[in-house]
Amino acid sequence: xRQVDCSRCKASFPLRSTLSLNGQTYCETCAATIxxxxxxxxxxxxxxxxxxxxxxxxxxKENPSGSDFPFRKKLPxxxxxxxxxxxxxxxxxxxxxxxxxxxxxxxxxxxxxxYFHAGNEMYRGEKLVRQARYAEAVxxxxxxxxxxxGSDKAVLLLAKAALKIGDMQTxxxxxxxxxxxxxxxxxxxxxxEMKALWDRATAAAQKANQxxxxxxxxxxDVEAAKLFREAAAEYPESKQMTAAIPYFDEGAAFxxxxxxxxxxxxxxxFANKPDATNAATIASAWACKYAVSGNxxxxxxxxxxxxxxQRMAQSDAEEVKALEEYLPRxxxxxxxxxxxxxxxxxxxxxxxxxxxx
Amino acid sequence: xxxxxxxxxxxxxxxxxxxHEAGHLFFCRVFGLxxxxxxxxQFKNPAGYVIHESSDDFTAQFFVSMGPFISNTLLxxxxxxxxxxxxxxxxxxxxxxxFFYWLGISIGMHAFPSTTDLKHLWQRAPALAxxxxxxxxxxxxxxxxxxxxxxxxxxxxxxxxxxxxxxLGPIAIFKAFVR
Numbered sequence: 001x002r003q004v005d006c007s008r009c010k011a012s013f014p015l016r017s018t019l020s021l022n023g024q025t026y027c028e029t030c031a032a033t034i035x036x037x038x039x040x041x042x043x044x045x046x047x048x049x050x051x052x053x054x055x056x057x058x059x060x061k062e063n064p065s066g067s068d069f070p071f072r073k074k075l076p077x078x079x080x081x082x083x084x085x086x087x088x089x090x091x092x093x094x095x096x097x098x099x100x101x102x103x104x105x106x107x108x109x110x111x112x113x114x115y116f117h118a119g120n121e122m123y124r125g126e127k128l129v130r131q132a133r134y135a136e137a138v139x140x141x142x143x144x145x146x147x148x149x150g151s152d153k154a155v156l157l158l159a160k161a162a163l164k165i166g167d168m169q170t171x172x173x174x175x176x177x178x179x180x181x182x183x184x185x186x187x188x189x190x191x192x193e194m195k196a197l198w199d200r201a202t203a204a205a206q207k208a209n210q211x212x213x214x215x216x217x218x219x220x221d222v223e224a225a226k227l228f229r230e231a232a233a234e235y236p237e238s239k240q241m242t243a244a245i246p247y248f249d250e251g252a253a254f255x256x257x258x259x260x261x262x263x264x265x266x267x268x269x270f271a272n273k274p275d276a277t278n279a280a281t282i283a284s285a286w287a288c289k290y291a292v293s294g295n296x297x298x299x300x301x302x303x304x305x306x307x308x309x310q311r312m313a314q315s316d317a318e319e320v321k322a323l324e325e326y327l328p329r330x331x332x333x334x335x336x337x338x339x340x341x342x343x344x345x346x347x348x349x350x351x352x353x354x355x356x357x
Numbered sequence: 358x359x360x361x362x363x364x365x366x367x368x369x370x371x372x373x374x375x376x377h378e379a380g381h382l383f384f385c386r387v388f389g390l391x392x393x394x395x396x397x398x399q400f401k402n403p404a405g406y407v408i409h410e411s412s413d414d415f416t417a418q419f420f421v422s423m424g425p426f427i428s429n430t431l432l433x434x435x436x437x438x439x440x441x442x443x444x445x446x447x448x449x450x451x452x453x454x455x456f457f458y459w460l461g462i463s464i465g466m467h468a469f470p471s472t473t474d475l476k477h478l479w480q481r482a483p484a485l486a487x488x489x490x491x492x493x494x495x496x497x498x499x500x501x502x503x504x505x506x507x508x509x510x511x512x513x514x515x516x517x518x519x520x521x522x523x524x525l526g527p528i529a530i531f532k533a534f535v536r
Contacts, residue, residue: 088392148447
């Protein structure tokens with residue numbers, strides 16, 4: 001270890017503990033005094049730390065030969081510390097931890113493929129909901145909810161999208177599968193919006209069911225049609241309800257004995273949905289017109305429509321069954337020119353059949 | 358407000374400290390700065406440190422000081438992205454996902470550079486910014502903001518930053534990549 005004398009107090013000190021100023025060497029005590037004096041005179045004394053080249057700058061080891069260690073930039077380092085300071089190594093545990101984390105991350109990403117798929121479907125659905133493309137959104141959101149039925153966001157979006165296209169069943173399944181429709185934040189705007197939509201849809205559905213029951217009772221078709229129209233107006237998103245309006249209107253026209261209107265509606269419904277039952281309804285309307293007028297042309301029209309209905313029903317068992325109930329009533333109307341309701345027909349001609357059953 | 362000793366937070370989020378110091382070391386190596394000592398974690402203040410030579414090169418100084426802020430933030434986003442969907446959006450109980458979220462937030466909340474690191478930048482940046490050094494121009498508002506956030510650590514600004522990055526980062530990624 002090299003020694004040097006302080007220029008001020010003349011005492012001897014290890015070189016590395018001294019400082020330099022303007023070519024002079026000072027011990028730490030004298031340097032502090034000089035710095036204080038300079039400060040009082042309004043000057044700044046800038047000392048530099050002296051370096052003992054025979055001592056390693058990191059471990060402090062003395063060079064056995066007494067000569068300087070090689071300098072790396074500004075400091076001397078022994079052969080062991082030199083490479084260390086130039087390129088401090090990452091410890092093995094750090095490298096192993098990093099490798100472990102990378103593996104774990106890869107495993108997690110692999111394991112999370114399902115989540116990424118669900119998330120992707122949810123975000124796509126969300127985007128489509130924002131664009132009011134609800135039918136497309138439902139397809140994506142159904143997939144998201146299948147994987148994550150507990151997700152508030154996915155369930156809310158699905159319920160909303162489904163209700164917006166009148167698909168109450170999908171909305172109901174999603175909500176029931178999500179803690180019976182309970183959400184973490186019930187006051188959330190999305191929850192409130194969906195709840196309002198759900199309440200409106202269920203109220204409309206109840207009204208529609210009530211209308212259906214009235215129509216089946218007989219003699220209440222006008223009231224049923226009015227109620228059903230109200231239901232459809234309350235929940236216009238339901239295309240099914242809107243499409244069913246003409247069926248109720250047919251009943252109301254029949255009840256009001258407005259057979260021209262009844263025929264026009266039946267033809268309109270058939271044009272939209274050409275099936276056996278709707279063809280039979282046209283036959284029913286022509287039969288009514290024949291019954292009240294005796295016009296043979298109306299009878300022919302009724303017969304033609306009946307034949308068409310029978311032809312159309314051939315490939316469909318359900319339609320065949322429906323016609324088995326409907327056709328005898330229409331035939332009775334044509335043959336007797338008497339217009340009676342289904343209830344009256346059943347009372348007169350099917351009482352025995354029911355008793356037999 | 359409630360008080361939790363800093364050392365408890367540090368222990369609970371120790372991976373962030375290790376990653377922060379590893380970030381300093383990484384950038385020291387990248388810019389060829391001599392390193393005299395490294396502590397990746399200890400049970401006292403400071404929880405970790407890297408002692409390295411000072412550099413006259415502002416770019417080196419910037420990256421050594423701000424490197425951990427960049428690397429911790431990126432790693433926070435990465436780990437939180439792996440766990441974001443099951444934890445936040447899909448509400449699926451998956452221990453691995455929760456582990457990654459803890460890891461991500463821990464790393465994110467130790468992103469802030471120390472006040473000492475920022476002080477060095479703050480001292481040199483104005484003069485260099487006047488000369489048109491873009492990095493110095495960028496570092497001025499960033500260092501200023503980080504100084505404020507460093508002081509706001511008493512009100513959990515570091516944890517807030519970790520959570521913010523761990524939530525907004527993955528959201529931004531997913532929104533950007535949704536087909």
